[in-house]
Amino acid sequence: MVKKGNNVIVKEGVILGENVVLEDDVFIDYNCIIRDNVTLKKGTMVGANCILGEYQMDFFKTRNPGKHPLVIGENAIIRSGTIIYGDSTIGDHFQTGHNVTIREKAKIGNHVSFGTLSDIQGDCEIGNYVRAHSNVHIGQKSVIDDFVWIFPYTVLMNDPTPPSEVMLGVHIESFAIVATGSLLLPGVTVEKDTLIAAGSVVIKDVKETSIVGGNPAKVISDISKIKNRFTGEKVYPWRYTFKRGMPWEDSDYDTWYAQIEKQLKI
Amino acid sequence: MVKKGNNVIVKEGVILGENVVLEDDVFIDYNCIIRDNVTLKKGTMVGANCILGEYQMDFFKTRNPGKHPLVIGENAIIRSGTIIYGDSTIGDHFQTGHNVTIREKAKIGNHVSFGTLSDIQGDCEIGNYVRAHSNVHIGQKSVIDDFVWIFPYTVLMNDPTPPSEVMLGVHIESFAIVATGSLLLPGVTVEKDTLIAAGSVVIKDVKETSIVGGNPAKVISDISKIKNRFTGEKVYPWRYTFKRGMPWEDSDYDTWYAQIEKQLKI
Amino acid sequence: MVKKGNNVIVKEGVILGENVVLEDDVFIDYNCIIRDNVTLKKGTMVGANCILGEYQMDFFKTRNPGKHPLVIGENAIIRSGTIIYGDSTIGDHFQTGHNVTIREKAKIGNHVSFGTLSDIQGDCEIGNYVRAHSNVHIGQKSVIDDFVWIFPYTVLMNDPTPPSEVMLGVHIESFAIVATGSLLLPGVTVEKDTLIAAGSVVIKDVKETSIVGGNPAKVISDISKIKNRFTGEKVYPWRYTFKRGMPWEDSDYDTWYAQIEKQLKI
Ligand SMILES: CC(=O)SCCNC(=O)CCNC(=O)[C@H](O)C(C)(C)COP(=O)(O)OP(=O)(O)OC[C@H]1O[C@@H](n2cnc3c(N)ncnc32)[C@H](O)[C@@H]1OP(=O)(O)O
Ligand SMILES: CC(=O)SCCNC(=O)CCNC(=O)[C@H](O)C(C)(C)COP(=O)(O)OP(=O)(O)OC[C@H]1O[C@@H](n2cnc3c(N)ncnc32)[C@H](O)[C@@H]1OP(=O)(O)O
Ligand SMILES: CC(=O)SCCNC(=O)CCNC(=O)[C@H](O)C(C)(C)COP(=O)(O)OP(=O)(O)OC[C@H]1O[C@@H](n2cnc3c(N)ncnc32)[C@H](O)[C@@H]1OP(=O)(O)O
Numbered sequence: 001m002v003k004k005g006n007n008v009i010v011k012e013g014v015i016l017g018e019n020v021v022l023e024d025d026v027f028i029d030y031n032c033i034i035r036d037n038v039t040l041k042k043g044t045m046v047g048a049n050c051i052l053g054e055y056q057m058d059f060f061k062t063r064n065p066g067k068h069p070l071v072i073g074e075n076a077i078i079r080s081g082t083i084i085y086g087d088s089t090i091g092d093h094f095q096t097g098h099n100v101t102i103r104e105k106a107k108i109g110n111h112v113s114f115g116t117l118s119d120i121q122g123d124c125e126i127g128n129y130v131r132a133h134s135n136v137h138i139g140q141k142s143v144i145d146d147f148v149w150i151f152p153y154t155v156l157m158n159d160p161t162p163p164s165e166v167m168l169g170v171h172i173e174s175f176a177i178v179a180t181g182s183l184l185l186p187g188v189t190v191e192k193d194t195l196i197a198a199g200s201v202v203i204k205d206v207k208e209t210s211i212v213g214g215n216p217a218k219v220i221s222d223i224s225k226i227k228n229r230f231t232g233e234k235v236y237p238w239r240y241t242f243k244r245g246m247p248w249e250d251s252d253y254d255t256w257y258a259q260i261e262k263q264l265k266i
Numbered sequence: 267m268v269k270k271g272n273n274v275i276v277k278e279g280v281i282l283g284e285n286v287v288l289e290d291d292v293f294i295d296y297n298c299i300i301r302d303n304v305t306l307k308k309g310t311m312v313g314a315n316c317i318l319g320e321y322q323m324d325f326f327k328t329r330n331p332g333k334h335p336l337v338i339g340e341n342a343i344i345r346s347g348t349i350i351y352g353d354s355t356i357g358d359h360f361q362t363g364h365n366v367t368i369r370e371k372a373k374i375g376n377h378v379s380f381g382t383l384s385d386i387q388g389d390c391e392i393g394n395y396v397r398a399h400s401n402v403h404i405g406q407k408s409v410i411d412d413f414v415w416i417f418p419y420t421v422l423m424n425d426p427t428p429p430s431e432v433m434l435g436v437h438i439e440s441f442a443i444v445a446t447g448s449l450l451l452p453g454v455t456v457e458k459d460t461l462i463a464a465g466s467v468v469i470k471d472v473k474e475t476s477i478v479g480g481n482p483a484k485v486i487s488d489i490s491k492i493k494n495r496f497t498g499e500k501v502y503p504w505r506y507t508f509k510r511g512m513p514w515e516d517s518d519y520d521t522w523y524a525q526i527e528k529q530l531k532i
Numbered sequence: 533m534v535k536k537g538n539n540v541i542v543k544e545g546v547i548l549g550e551n552v553v554l555e556d557d558v559f560i561d562y563n564c565i566i567r568d569n570v571t572l573k574k575g576t577m578v579g580a581n582c583i584l585g586e587y588q589m590d591f592f593k594t595r596n597p598g599k600h601p602l603v604i605g606e607n608a609i610i611r612s613g614t615i616i617y618g619d620s621t622i623g624d625h626f627q628t629g630h631n632v633t634i635r636e637k638a639k640i641g642n643h644v645s646f647g648t649l650s651d652i653q654g655d656c657e658i659g660n661y662v663r664a665h666s667n668v669h670i671g672q673k674s675v676i677d678d679f680v681w682i683f684p685y686t687v688l689m690n691d692p693t694p695p696s697e698v699m700l701g702v703h704i705e706s707f708a709i710v711a712t713g714s715l716l717l718p719g720v721t722v723e724k725d726t727l728i729a730a731g732s733v734v735i736k737d738v739k740e741t742s743i744v745g746g747n748p749a750k751v752i753s754d755i756s757k758i759k760n761r762f763t764g765e766k767v768y769p770w771r772y773t774f775k776r777g778m779p780w781e782d783s784d785y786d787t788w789y790a791q792i793e794k795q796l797k798i
Contacts, residue, residue: 013279013297013545015562027329030281030299031545033562033580045326048299048317051580051612060577060609063559077326080317080349081365083612083630098349098367099613101630101648116367116385119648119666119684131429134385134403137666137684149429152385152403152421153449155684155712157730161758161767162709163663163681163774168761177428180421181449181467183685183713183731187761198423199449199467199481201713201731215481215731215747226427229434229453235427242429279545279563293595296547296565311592314565314583343592346583346615347631364615364633382633382651397695400651400669415695418651418669418687419715443694446687447715447733464689465715465733465747481747492693495700495719501693508695 005042017053029080037069037086044072047080047098054085056104068104085122097134111245115152124169129246133180141169147239147246148172151180151198160186175237176206193237195223209236271308283319295346303335303352310338313346313364320351322370334370351388363400377511381418390435395512399446407435413505413512414438417446417464426452441503442472459503461489475502537574549585561612569601569618576604579612579630586617588636600636617654629666643777647684656701661778665712673701679771679778680704683712683730692718707769708738725769727755741768 002016005024010016014028017036027045028034034046035053046052058066068086072078075092081099084090088102091110100114103122112126115134120126124138127146132138136150139158144150156170168187172178176190179198184190189205196202197213197220206212211221223236235241239253248256268282271290276282280294283302293311294300300312301319312318324332334352338344341358347365350356354368357376366380369388378392381400386392390404393412398404402416405424410416422436434453438444442456445464450456455471462468463479463486472478477487489502501507505519514522534548537556542548546560549568559577560566566578567585578584590598600618604610607624613631616622620634623642632646635654644658647666652658656670659678664670668682671690676682688702700719704710708722711730716722721737728734729745729752738744743753755768767773771785780788 012281013563015544031279031297031563047321049315049581054612055579080320081347081613081631099347099365099631117383117649121666134387135401135667151423151428153419153685157683157712160761162683162711163770163776164760164767165774165776166761179428180423185730198451213482216745228430229426229432235430238429242431244429244431278547297545297563313587315581346586347613365613365631383649400653401667417689417694419685445694446689464717479748494696495692495698501696504695508697510695510697 011048023074035086036065037067039069039071040076041072041074041092043074044076044078046076046078047082049081050078051083052078054083056085056087073110079116088122091128109146111247127174131245139170139186141167143169143171145172145174147174148176148178150178151182153181154178154184155182156184157186175239177236177238193223195226195236277314289340301352302331303333305335305337306342307338307340307358309340310342310344312342312344313348315347316344317349318344320349322351322353339376345382354388357394375412377513393440397511405436405452407433409435409437411438411440413440414442414444416444417448419447420444420450421448422450423452441505443502443504459489461492461502543580555606567618568597569599571601571603572608573604573606573624575606576608576610578608578610579614581613582610583615584610586615588617588619605642611648620654623660641678643779659706663777671702671718673699675701675703677704677706679706680708680710682710683714685713686710686716687714688716689718707771709768709770725755727758727768 003021008022009027011030013031015033019037021039023042025043026040029048033051038053053070070086072090073092076094078096079098082096084102085104087104088106090108093111095113097116100118102120105123108126109128111129114132117135120138121140123140124142126144129147132150134152137155139156141158142156158167170184172190173192176194178196182196182200184202191208194206195211200217201215203216209223210219213220226235243249269287274288275293277296279297281299285303287305289308291309292306295314299317304319319336336352338356339358342360344362345364348362350368351370353370354372356374359377361379363382366384368386371389374392375394377395380398383401386404387406389406390408392410395413398416400418403421405422407424408422424433436450438456439458442460444462448462448466450468457474460472461477466483467481469482475489476485479486492501509515535553540554541559543562545563547565551569553571555574557575558572561580565583570585585602602618604622605624608626610628611630614628616634617636619636620638622640625643627645629648632650634652637655640658641660643661646664649667652670653672655672656674658676661679664682666684669687671688673690674688690699702716704722705724708726710728714728714732716734723740726738727743732749733747735748741755742751745752758767775781
């Protein structure tokens with residue numbers, strides 16, 4: 001049975017499974033497949049040809065899809081071709097590019113975006129305001145804290161000595177920036193306010209405020225050294241120089257943070 | 267309203283929007299979505315499950331798709347799963363592999379090809395006879411001149427100090443070869459007749475006829491040194507040793523160029 | 533004409549071509565396109581939106597699809613969005629992730645798996661029990677022997693001096709491990725029991741039991757040096773420490789190998 005709120009639009013060719021909940025203002029474009037036990041919260045829009053609540057291995061082994069609920073928060077924009085498995089929870093204001101895949105047991109926060117072709121292998125924790133660009137691969141056991149940016153063709157690994165049963169997830173701390181084409185080896189911790197230069201092969205922990213680069217990556221600078229190419233001003237920590245899409249967009253980081261602190265004390 | 271020329275074939279399940287023009291001999295395979303204001307010129311063939319004139323952010327914000335015309339030239343071969351946004355113009359003899367995405371405001375010349383999974387982020391200029399292989403990422407503000415080859419897993423970046431509002435596009439000049447897995451940092455110019463070795467992390471301009479390689483990339487050789495593995499002959503500049511698919515295919519580069527020059531003077 | 537065995541399930545929207553054979557227990561999910569001359573053997577399951585027996589260049593040139601048979605063995609699990617061309621043979625127990633593409637003239641063994649987005653360019657030979665993870669690019673002329681593991685974002689190249697008509701395939705021998713993000717240059721041989729470290733740019737042959745890493749890759753260690761992070765035991769050769777999914781899963785490698793040898797002598 002499908003539960004539909006007000007003003008729900010479902011275009012032709014869409015398949016809706018059992019126990020699907022489409023809240024107010026949900027939009028689902030042509031030919032999507034929404035399998036059993038999927039909930040899309042208010043205002044969420046799903047592009048053509050997406051598959052939500054995709055089959056897991058139990059279906060292929062037993063022909064029984066099992067019960068693998070998927071909850072996607074409010075106001076998501078999920079672009080065409082995206083495939084999301086069940087047993088995952090996704091917060092509000094989620095965005096994907098095209099042909100993104102997200103496997104089971106992903107725990108994803110609010111205001112997260114994954115660019116076209118990104119491949120989230122599931123069994124991972126992703127915080128709020130995490131921005132992954134195109135073609136980012138997030139391996140199982142990855143932990144990504146709030147306010148992290150990950151640029152295209154970056155891979156977070158997990159098996160240090162493959163093939164083995166060892167899984168050591170990568171941990172990226174808040175405000176870290178992982179530039180294009182970086183490879184993060186299993187178990188590394190990328191500390192707060194670091195900058196991993198494009199093409200880095202990161203084989204050990206990256207210490208706060210350092211910039212690492214190279215293969216294997218070594219410390220090449222400190223974030224305090226980086227200047228904006230146009231203004232000549234310091235760029236990092238970037239929460240003081242960049243606002244677009246951030247919760248401090250209407251003021252500045254310190255003002256916003258002070259408000260948050262105040263609210264937490266009430 | 268849809269305007270169809272002669273001998274247009276549209277397979278089952280195809281959705282055609284408003285103001286779509288399909289010229290003579292156009293072929294559209296199963297389940298494609300051709301949205302409003304898309305023109306496909308003579309002889310163009312579109313594989314299954316493609317989306318042409320894909321929705322942009324205004325649709326997701328306002329539910330109104332806006333007017334974002336897309337014109338694709340004659341004799342294109344667009345393979346299945348490809349997604350092309352509007353506000354782009356694409357010349358004749360365009361080819362894609364599967365699951366290619368091309369975002370808005372891309373200006374693409376004639377005889378261009380993008381291989382499977384390639385991701386063109388829009389707001390870029392791509393000349394004639396540009397061949398990008400599989401899984402090439404072309405960032406916004408990229409400028410690629412005629413007769414450039416780009417091999418798989420290469421990325422053209424644009425933000426030098428992310429996240430920021432600075433966008434410095436990469437410029438690849440004519441006849442340059444960018445080998446597999448190269449990362450080109452924002453703002454670099456890759457000059458004519460250069461060869462970027464596989465796996466290069468290019469952090470500064472590459473000077474004519476040089477070969478760069480490594481992370482970060484340094485000059486490792488000159489193109490005059492490279493010999494064909496079978497014949498032992500010089501390979502570069504490649505316009506003198508390679509013809510397939512090039513406008514000098516039936517003669518040779520100098521003959522073709524002389525003819526072009528003559529025509530330009532008439 | 534379509535030949536269907538017992539208990540074949542074909543969901544709505546599926547297109548079946550001429551001379552298609554679906555053996556017992558085959559399952560085809562919504563909207564797949566199974567073109568002419570495709571045979572799916574017993575128990576094979578195909579996810580939504582796959583295209584099997586996809587058109588080759590003759591179709592685009594002549595509008596005639598030609599005859600390009602595709603045979604997929606028993607008990608395959610082909611996940612959604614996957615595209616497989618004809619003129620290929622694929623053994624039993626084949627698995628793909630999502631949006632995998634496999635071009636013509638691929639010769640693929642038993643118990644092979646290709647992860648999400650992997651791009652097999654055809655005209656290649658892949659043995660038994662080859663495991664490629666997400667986003668692996670296998671160029672034409674590649675030869676991969678049995679029991680090889682290839683991790684994400686690895687590319688096997690073929691043109692040593694592009695663009696040219698020279699094609700030198702990469703050869704990966706049995707039990708080799710190619711870690712994440714490795715680039716293997718045309719013509720290299722990766723010998724048995726080697727380990728290519730993540731991010732390697734491999735420009736020359738890799739000798740048995742060596743570990744190479746870096747850009748360009750150099751010998752950095754020997755496989756005998758690697759210890760399991762939890763147990764402290766040696767990991768390689770991995771056939772002695774890893775069993776899951778392998779034919780020696782129920783015993784051990786030497787026992788299994790002895791049985792195989794015995795059978796071959798009968
Ligand atoms: C996808 C999109 O559309 S955009 C994606 C987002 N943008 C990116 O991924 C690119 C981000 N930028 C980077 O990664 C840059 O490498 C940065 C910011 C870390 C460093 O750039 P710069 O500050 O310009 O470094 P600069 O060129 O001055 O070099 C400083 C030193 O570091 C080295 N270096 C610079 N970049 C790198 C690198 N990526 N890898 C290794 N070493 C590097 C230089 O060789 C130099 O060494 P030296 O002091 O011994 O001569
Ligand atoms: C996707 C497909 O199917 S095919 C894709 C197209 N093909 C490719 O992308 C591969 C193109 N080939 C390359 O990039 C090669 O590296 C080339 C042509 C630039 C250089 O190759 P070669 O001429 O064989 O170089 P060679 O092996 O002789 O090495 C010359 C020097 O450069 C170094 N070198 C060679 N290749 C590289 C590289 N990719 N990165 C860094 N250094 C390199 C070598 O170490 C050597 O250094 P030395 O003189 O100090 O010893
Ligand atoms: C996709 C998924 O979910 S997981 C994918 C599967 N997993 C992977 O791809 C990662 C596999 N692991 C690797 O590639 C590792 O680099 C290994 C196993 C080859 C080496 O790791 P370790 O044994 O931990 O090496 P260790 O850190 O002790 O370093 C040994 C030496 O090699 C160097 N080194 C280690 N890794 C690399 C590398 N990837 N590239 C270049 N050099 C390296 C180190 O700098 C060190 O050099 P030194 O002796 O001069 O100081």
